[in-house]
Amino acid sequence: MNTIAPAVLSRHRVTKRPITPNLSAMPIQFGKVGTNDTLQIAPSATFAAKELAGQLANSGQTVHDCTVGQPNIPAPQSFLDAVVKRVNHAFKFSKYAAANGQPELRSQVANFVSQTYGTPIDPDQVLITHGSKQGLADLFRAVDGDILIPDIAWVSYEEQIKLAGKPILPVPTEFTNGHFPTPEALEETYHHAKEFGKNPQVLLLNTINNPTGAMPNQAKVDALVAKAKELDLGIISDQAYELLVTHPPNIVAQHPEETIITSSLTKGFARQGDSIGWVITPNTDGGKALYKKMKQLSSQDTVSGAVPIQRLATEWFDNPENKAHQAIVRRFYAARTQAFYNVLAKDGTDTPSLAENTIQPAAPYIWLDFSPQRAQLQAKGITNSDELMSHLGKQYGIVGVPGGKFVPGGSQAVDPPLTLRLSLFQLDLGSNKEADERFTAFSQAATEGKEADDGALITPDTSPELFKVAQTLRQFKKDLG
Numbered sequence: 001m002n003t004i005a006p007a008v009l010s011r012h013r014v015t016k017r018p019i020t021p022n023l024s025a026m027p028i029q030f031g032k033v034g035t036n037d038t039l040q041i042a043p044s045a046t047f048a049a050k051e052l053a054g055q056l057a058n059s060g061q062t063v064h065d066c067t068v069g070q071p072n073i074p075a076p077q078s079f080l081d082a083v084v085k086r087v088n089h090a091f092k093f094s095k096y097a098a099a100n101g102q103p104e105l106r107s108q109v110a111n112f113v114s115q116t117y118g119t120p121i122d123p124d125q126v127l128i129t130h131g132s133k134q135g136l137a138d139l140f141r142a143v144d145g146d147i148l149i150p151d152i153a154w155v156s157y158e159e160q161i162k163l164a165g166k167p168i169l170p171v172p173t174e175f176t177n178g179h180f181p182t183p184e185a186l187e188e189t190y191h192h193a194k195e196f197g198k199n200p201q202v203l204l205l206n207t208i209n210n211p212t213g214a215m216p217n218q219a220k221v222d223a224l225v226a227k228a229k230e231l232d233l234g235i236i237s238d239q240a241y242e243l244l245v246t247h248p249p250n251i252v253a254q255h256p257e258e259t260i261i262t263s264s265l266t267k268g269f270a271r272q273g274d275s276i277g278w279v280i281t282p283n284t285d286g287g288k289a290l291y292k293k294m295k296q297l298s299s300q301d302t303v304s305g306a307v308p309i310q311r312l313a314t315e316w317f318d319n320p321e322n323k324a325h326q327a328i329v330r331r332f333y334a335a336r337t338q339a340f341y342n343v344l345a346k347d348g349t350d351t352p353s354l355a356e357n358t359i360q361p362a363a364p365y366i367w368l369d370f371s372p373q374r375a376q377l378q379a380k381g382i383t384n385s386d387e388l389m390s391h392l393g394k395q396y397g398i399v400g401v402p403g404g405k406f407v408p409g410g411s412q413a414v415d416p417p418l419t420l421r422l423s424l425f426q427l428d429l430g431s432n433k434e435a436d437e438r439f440t441a442f443s444q445a446a447t448e449g450k451e452a453d454d455g456a457l458i459t460p461d462t463s464p465e466l467f468k469v470a471q472t473l474r475q476f477k478k479d480l481g
């Protein structure tokens, strides 16, 4: 450690004539500012893909942006009216937030999680973070031991775990199991990691999954959690997409002493710009120690974020109309995703979300695997998912995220993945005006029960871009032969 001994400090203190630099005599120096080359970090693959979509659009090309998982749904008016009052109050005097988050919001989150999962959560278990991304980054640093992550998984886990100075321990998954780890694969990877001198102590799960959009049923989740318990593993349950379904998988009730939850307002509440996330640690001695460490970390960096925004977030939980609003948001995304699948399914395109009836689509992401077309793609000079994405973007105007970015250590694969993830969140909803009009039209029709089935409200008329992208993908497959 580079600590300075007190004796050295005191020697400086008795220096009689402090040396003041003669500024005018100092040469102006350039080139001292540079980067720390030992810090290896890749940019977020989703943000990089979004930039590519922007570049293609700027060059005059029509682009369907299927990159970022960004729900662009207008907030209900009742919420906006209430927020004005709350936020006005928070602006009159501006104070630092508490390092673990404002007590009112922590209580609301504790209530929400207790009610959703039927497991009592105390507000003292809840930490407010700057989005769950920052919560996860801090958690990977603060938690004891090495972390097992599913292979495939959200793009940022790998970089964040590397930044925490920990090894990546990927648990293999299969397309046919919706890319959800099996207990057998978990056990095998656990022992393998131990043989290699690693210290696996935590399993990360993202049950409503990015990138597949799929959700395993509770029996599959229970079997995996039972295996984690048997191996004495803790669980980090990334529940970022929990509000997109009525009954999200429940991990905390199965393993309350060893489950850490992370989530946020982003996906289910459509509030990504507010950057309100939370981490919930177990109500055990270990959990309390972890909470303390997380709070210390927060006190050294984000201090839990902005007070006015935390007040606004409290309003989300308080506002009675919000539950009805969220139910419509869920129906909206579910109907759109199903409509997209229906077009693809016409020529037999398979996706993990439909792999078995124990796995179902739950988030508006589409995961496509073109490895059966490897030879045809190779003939076009496409050998990996980056090239696949660039080809689709330039020739067909569809920009998503290369699937290889979701494979921990994917660049070392013998057969590079030919997968891609498409986010449907923003299709037809890219601009605020579009989003306002289309969501409001769906909301009114769905509330009035105009059609017996929500699917009938999602048509090429109401959702032209969604259908266009699905049809274009079919054309792409046809062109491959």
Ligand SMILES: Cc1ncc(COP(=O)(O)O)c(C=O)c1O
Pocket (backbone or CB within 6 Å): 069, 130, 131, 132, 133, 134, 154, 206, 210, 238, 240, 263, 264, 265, 266, 272, 275, 276, 277
């Ligand atoms: C699986 C998963 N976890 C966490 C996050 C972080 O989201 P936020 O920081 O907005 O809470 C994302 C964002 O896309 C995600 O896909």
